[in-house]
Amino acid sequence: MSAIYLDNLLVHYEVFGRGQPIIFLHSWMGSWRYWVSTMDQLSDRYRAYALDFWGFGESEREKGRYTIGDYAQMLCNFMDKIGIAKANLVGHGMGGMVAIRTACEQPHRVIRVMTVSTPLDGAILKDVTKPGTIARLFGKGNTTSIWSKLVRTIPIDDAEIQQELYTDTESLSERVAKGVHDSMLSTNLYASLDTLHDTPVLAVYGEKDTIVPAQHAQVLTHDHGRPHQRIILPKMNHFPFLENTNTFSRLLSDFLISEGTPVEIKEEWRRRVMQHEYL
Numbered sequence: 001m002s003a004i005y006l007d008n009l010l011v012h013y014e015v016f017g018r019g020q021p022i023i024f025l026h027s028w029m030g031s032w033r034y035w036v037s038t039m040d041q042l043s044d045r046y047r048a049y050a051l052d053f054w055g056f057g058e059s060e061r062e063k064g065r066y067t068i069g070d071y072a073q074m075l076c077n078f079m080d081k082i083g084i085a086k087a088n089l090v091g092h093g094m095g096g097m098v099a100i101r102t103a104c105e106q107p108h109r110v111i112r113v114m115t116v117s118t119p120l121d122g123a124i125l126k127d128v129t130k131p132g133t134i135a136r137l138f139g140k141g142n143t144t145s146i147w148s149k150l151v152r153t154i155p156i157d158d159a160e161i162q163q164e165l166y167t168d169t170e171s172l173s174e175r176v177a178k179g180v181h182d183s184m185l186s187t188n189l190y191a192s193l194d195t196l197h198d199t200p201v202l203a204v205y206g207e208k209d210t211i212v213p214a215q216h217a218q219v220l221t222h223d224h225g226r227p228h229q230r231i232i233l234p235k236m237n238h239f240p241f242l243e244n245t246n247t248f249s250r251l252l253s254d255f256l257i258s259e260g261t262p263v264e265i266k267e268e269w270r271r272r273v274m275q276h277e278y279l
Helices: 032-042 068-082 094-105 122-129 133-138 143-151 159-170 174-185 190-194 214-219 245-256
Strands: 002-006 009-016 020-025 046-051 087-092 110-116 201-206 228-233 275-278
Touching: 002 068, 009 032, 009 068, 020 032, 020 068, 020 094, 032 046, 032 087, 032 159, 032 245, 046 068, 068 094, 068 174, 087 094, 094 110, 094 174, 094 190, 094 201, 110 245, 122 174, 201 214, 201 245, 214 228, 228 245
Parallel strands: 020 046, 020 087, 087 110, 110 201, 201 228
Antiparallel strands: 002 009, 009 046, 228 275
8 A cells, every 4th residue: 555645635546567657547436446457457568556536445534625626636746746747647437527627737747538437517417316316226315325336236357356346435425425526516528628639538438328428428529630539338337447347458558559649449349349439
């Protein structure tokens, strides 16, 4: 376990491998452990970092700030403290929002961004988490219960990681979950993406994701002058990096060496990827 202090608050992180830095950012519940399998597969060519945001995992839980903007600043401070001048960012859900916000505010520090199951407009989450809908979907009425139920539907081969994910999710305080959730609801990234002319962004969605449907990204203007791309992975839900780590890691590896050009869909990928297009 590695830890540093930022703003006098403990931040836990882990690091695998050597090479160009890549930082993995978890979603609004869970922790860095979501990324273990992907980090392991990338570690032969990259120095893979994953941190726990304040309120999550092994990082400070009693104090801290729990908004997208606060976490973007936390990420930049983390990079400063570790000595990372520039990095690739991979973010799931909320982590993807943080990655885009960071790339907009500190473009000179971000090489490229992959977002996974990330709401480009947090308002789309209102129908998922409003009272009544929650009860009908999961039979429980708070945000922590929703995520815990969803996590338990994910096929994970590593039993130890699976149990750790359950523990991290179920131990999250309702105060942190609500603070992050409210911040996500009020975050709209469409205008932010318009400013990223030089930072490649790959937005990945699962075809069967009922939390963040891929269709909401269609509202973005198709502009081939911007290095942004969307890929929809067939038969996958909200956690493609856990549902099929090999496919996800191959996609990420191709993106990281793409030099800003669209990911080329090879013949074997055509059987796995339903749709890809510029945003």
